[in-house]
Amino acid sequence: MGSLDPLPMQGPELGVHADDIETPEMEQESKQEVLENKDVIVQHVHIDGLGRTKEDCLTYEIAGVFRAKNLIDVMKRAHEARQKLLRLGIFRQVEVVIDTSQGVDALPNGLDVTFEVTELRRMTGSYNTMVGNNEGSMVLGLKLPNVFGRAEKLTFQFSYGTKETSYGLSFFKPQPGHFEQLGCLARTASFAVREESGHSLKSSLSHAMVIDTRNSTILPRRGALLKINQELAGYTGGDASFLKEDFELQFNKRLFWDSVLSASLWGGCLLPIGDKPTCIADRFYLGGPTSVRGFSMYSIGPQSEGDYLGGEVYWAGAVHLYTPLPFRPGKGGFGDLFRTHFFLNAGNLCNLNYGDGPRAHLSKLAECIRWSYGAGIVLRLGNIARLELNYCIPMGVQSGDR
Numbered sequence: 423m424g425s426l427d428p429l430p431m432q433g434p435e436l437g438v439h440a441d442d443i444e445t446p447e448m449e450q451e452s453k454q455e456v457l458e459n460k461d462v463i464v465q466h467v468h469i470d471g472l473g474r475t476k477e478d479c480l481t482y483e484i485a486g487v488f489r490a491k492n493l494i495d496v497m498k499r500a501h502e503a504r505q506k507l508l509r510l511g512i513f514r515q516v517e518v519v520i521d522t523s524q525g526v527d528a529l530p531n532g533l534d535v536t537f538e539v540t541e542l543r544r545m546t547g548s549y550n551t552m553v554g555n556n557e558g559s560m561v562l563g564l565k566l567p568n569v570f571g572r573a574e575k576l577t578f579q580f581s582y583g584t585k586e587t588s589y590g591l592s593f594f595k596p597q598p599g600h601f602e603q604l605g606c607l608a609r610t611a612s613f614a615v616r617e618e619s620g621h622s623l624k625s626s627l628s629h630a631m632v633i634d635t636r637n638s639t640i641l642p643r644r645g646a647l648l649k650i651n652q653e654l655a656g657y658t659g660g661d662a663s664f665l666k667e668d669f670e671l672q673f674n675k676r677l678f679w680d681s682v683l684s685a686s687l688w689g690g691c692l693l694p695i696g697d698k699p700t701c702i703a704d705r706f707y708l709g710g711p712t713s714v715r716g717f718s719m720y721s722i723g724p725q726s727e728g729d730y731l732g733g734e735v736y737w738a739g740a741v742h743l744y745t746p747l748p749f750r751p752g753k754g755g756f757g758d759l760f761r762t763h764f765f766l767n768a769g770n771l772c773n774l775n776y777g778d779g780p781r782a783h784l785s786k787l788a789e790c791i792r793w794s795y796g797a798g799i800v801l802r803l804g805n806i807a808r809l810e811l812n813y814c815i816p817m818g819v820q821s822g823d824r
Contacts, residue, residue, distance in 0.1 A: 460492055460493060460531070461491060461492060462490070462491070462493055462531045462532070462533050463531055463532050464487055464488050464496060464532075464533050464535055465527070465528070465529065465532040465533065465534060466523065466534045466535070467484050467487055467534075467535045467536075467537070468534065468535070468537070469484070469536075469539060470536060470537070470538050471538055471539040471541065472541070473541050474541070474568060474571045475512060475539075475541060475571050475572075476571040476572050478572075479571070479572040483506040484503045484537065486499045487499045487500055487535050493520075493533075496533060496535065497520065500518045500520065500535055503518075503537070504516045504537065507539065510596075511567060511573065511575065512542055512568040512573050513540060513541055514540045514541065514542050515539070515540040516538070516540075517537070518535065518537055518538075519535070520533060520535055521533070522534070542567045543567075544566065545564065545565070546565045547564050547565070548561075548563040548564075549561070549563075558583065558584050559582060560581070560582050560583070561579065561580070562579070562581075562582075563577065563578070563579045563580075564577070564579075565577045572595075573596050574594060574595050574596075575593070576592070576594075577592050577593075578590070578591050578592075589804075589806075590806060591806060607619055610728070611729065612727035612729040613726070613727070614726035614727070614729065614731055615729050618701060618702045622660075622661055622701060622703075623659070623660040623662070624660045624661075624704070625656075625658040625662075626654060626655035626658070626660075626662070627653070627654050627657075627658065628651065628652065628653040628654075630649070630650070631648075631649070631650045632647075632649050632650075633646075633647070633648040634646075634648075636672075639805065640802050640803075640804075640805055640806075641682075641761060641802050641808060642672075642674040642682070643674060644674055644675065644682075645674055646672060647670065647671070647672040648669075648670075648671055649669060649670040649671075650667075650668075650669045651666075651668050651669070652665075653665070653666040653667075655704075656695055661698075662698075662701055662704065663694065663695040663698060664694050664695055664700055664704060665692075665695060666691075666692050666704065667690060667691050668688070668690030668691070668706070669688070669689055669690070670687075671686065671688075672684065672685070672687075673685050673686075679745065680745070680746050681743060681745040682742075682743070682744040682745075683741075683742070684740075684741070684742040684743075685739075685741050685742075686739065687737075687738070687739045688713070688736075688737065688738045688739070688769075689736065689737040689738070690735065690736055692705060692734040692735065693734075693776070702731055702732055705731070705733055705734060706732055706733055706734070706735070706736045706771060707720035707722075707730065707733075707771070708720065708722040708738060708769050708770075708771040709722040709723075709792075709823075713738050713767070713769060714767045714768065714792055715765065715794050715812060715814045716767070716794035716814030716816035717792060717794070717816055717823060717824065718824035721823055721824040722769070722771050724772065724773060728822075732771070733771040733772050733773050734772075734773045734774060735772060735773070735774050735783075736769065736770065736771040736772075737770060737787060738768065738769030739767070739768050740767045740768075741765065742765045743763075743765070744761045744800065745761065745762045745764075746758075746761065746762065747760050747761070747762055747799075748762070759801055759802050759803075760799060760800065760801055761800045761802070762797070762800075763797060763799060763800045763812065764797045765795065765796060765812070766794075766795045767793060767795070768792065768793035768794075768818075769791070769793075770787055770788075770789070770791050770792065772786055772787065772789075774786060790818065792816070792817070792818045792820070793816075793817050794814050794816040795814075795815055796813050796814040796815055797812065797813060798810055798811050798813060
């Protein structure tokens, strides 16, 4: 039997071979691979369009662009930097331009990234009206973004209603590189804090009762305050189960020579339900100008490697004597906004073994009491807030307190 030879190809030469045919998917993957594998170096990052904004507060937001290794990575990091710049709330528009490096120091694979920004106006306003619950109100707002060039924000709001009128003034100063204020654990975080990291869900029912007969919430001259808060978690879902109770009691009495004596008492208890311990986010904290003066904020109580963990039970008390300024300068006018301030603060924060009796609990709360005394000047800012300039002498300081 003879062999069969292949038949010769006939017809015109089209000049196209099967190996030369590429599908669109193959071409796109090839381009993607080239862009990802081609090493590049970001040599310069420019920000065009800055007016009153200081460049030093933006370096934290664009620093990640310099760490890009290929073109795809450059585009991703540039987009992330653009989102961070917009979140500062000081730019109306941010555009990104990526080009090859120019100049005597330009590298063959060097790139320049330019952010073209448009700043917000120096002042913006708003006007709203609200109607509901048999009440109508008019709200005027004024905002000054980027006041000093580092993403600060000053806002003023005035509300005029048929039943009440209110106003508020606020100033925001973000920390460089921490504009969102929420992130992963620091490298110096203690093991006790790391143990509590991760996702947690709390679903709770809370109740608050307030009886307030004071004539002012900032610098009262008479009246009393009783505030009771209750929170029950764990019966409506979530992984946190506890019963939390805390209270605040305050009395104010006007004395001779236009002086005022004020006494306050706070306390609280956190009782875990079940075998799971309480969460660091639900515990009480003590220390600072709003509780025990002379100690740093939340720097009293249990700690681990420099991190304060809070406590499940606490108490704090204070006695204040407010008097007019010596020789009454500015009486009947601006001077009445100032008061001389003498104070005595005390408190304690700890964890209890609920298997012990009440006598053991009281004994532990009476141990290692932190207290402080001092004097200063208080400035009342309308009915919004108060400023204090005090000289404090902390006493009963324990190891680890600040």
